[in-house]
Amino acid sequence: MIERVTDINAVPEDDLKALGEGFVREARVPGGFKVDVFKRNWSMILGRNMGAMWIIRNGKIQGALGAIMHPDINDDQPVAQETFWFVAPEYRGGTMGIRLLNEFETWAAFHGAKRIISAHLTTSMPEKVARVFQRRGYYPAETVHIKVL
Numbered sequence: 001m002i003e004r005v006t007d008i009n010a011v012p013e014d015d016l017k018a019l020g021e022g023f024v025r026e027a028r029v030p031g032g033f034k035v036d037v038f039k040r041n042w043s044m045i046l047g048r049n050m051g052a053m054w055i056i057r058n059g060k061i062q063g064a065l066g067a068i069m070h071p072d073i074n075d076d077q078p079v080a081q082e083t084f085w086f087v088a089p090e091y092r093g094g095t096m097g098i099r100l101l102n103e104f105e106t107w108a109a110f111h112g113a114k115r116i117i118s119a120h121l122t123t124s125m126p127e128k129v130a131r132v133f134q135r136r137g138y139y140p141a142e143t144v145h146i147k148v149l
Contacts, residue, residue, distance in 0.1 A: 002103055005053040008042040015061040023086040027121050030148045042066065051083070054103045056096055063087035065100040069111055080108030082118040092125075098132070105136075119144065 005011060013035055020033035045051040051068035055061050065085040072079045082104060087097045101118075108116050118138065120129035130140070 001056070002099055003055050003057070004103075005042075005055055006046060008039050008046060008053070011055065011061070013039070015057065019061050019064055019086060019088060022088055023084060026086075026089075026123055028123060030146065052104075052107050054100055056087075056100065061088075062091040063096045063100055065104050067104050067107070069108075069113065072115070077114040078112050080104070080111070080113035080116045082116070085118065085120075101132075101136075 008016075016038060017033070017035045020035060020038055023029070024031075024033040042053060045066075045068060046053065050070075051066065053064065053066040055064045063086060066083045067080055068083055069078055069080050071077065085097070085100060085104075087100070104118075105116065116138070118133065120126060120133065133140075
């Protein structure tokens with residue numbers, strides 16, 4: 001079952017840490033995962049109604065998606081942007097990721113987004129996820145590169 005997170009402090013910290021560390025490890029995100037920073041930032045985002053987060057759990061968190069809403073810098077139209085979308089490897093292969101994406105898209109439309117921006121990891125099933133996006137009407141627009149200084 002999908003749960004909408006309204007209070008990040010109500011989500012077990014160990015679950016957040018395990019999923020976050022799995023995400024940054026798989027994504028090769030520099031700096032690692034700091035659960036206290038994640039909780040502080042998401043507390044502010046959720047508290048100011050600037051975004052939304054959904055989790056799927058059965059005892060522990062198996063997958064999650066977080067998104068923010070912001071005005072496009074070029075035309076001021078509302079844009080919904082996925083900030084993370086991750087299903088733990090042992091729970092992949094079913095519909096969990098798609099169900100999270102459906103929640104995000106429904107939320108974005110309900111809140112008047114004119115566009116959705118979403119990304120996928122080059123380190124985790126990039127061809128499969130690209131096909132999912134394309135079947136749903138997304139198109140590739142940009143590739144992100146990271147340089148550690």
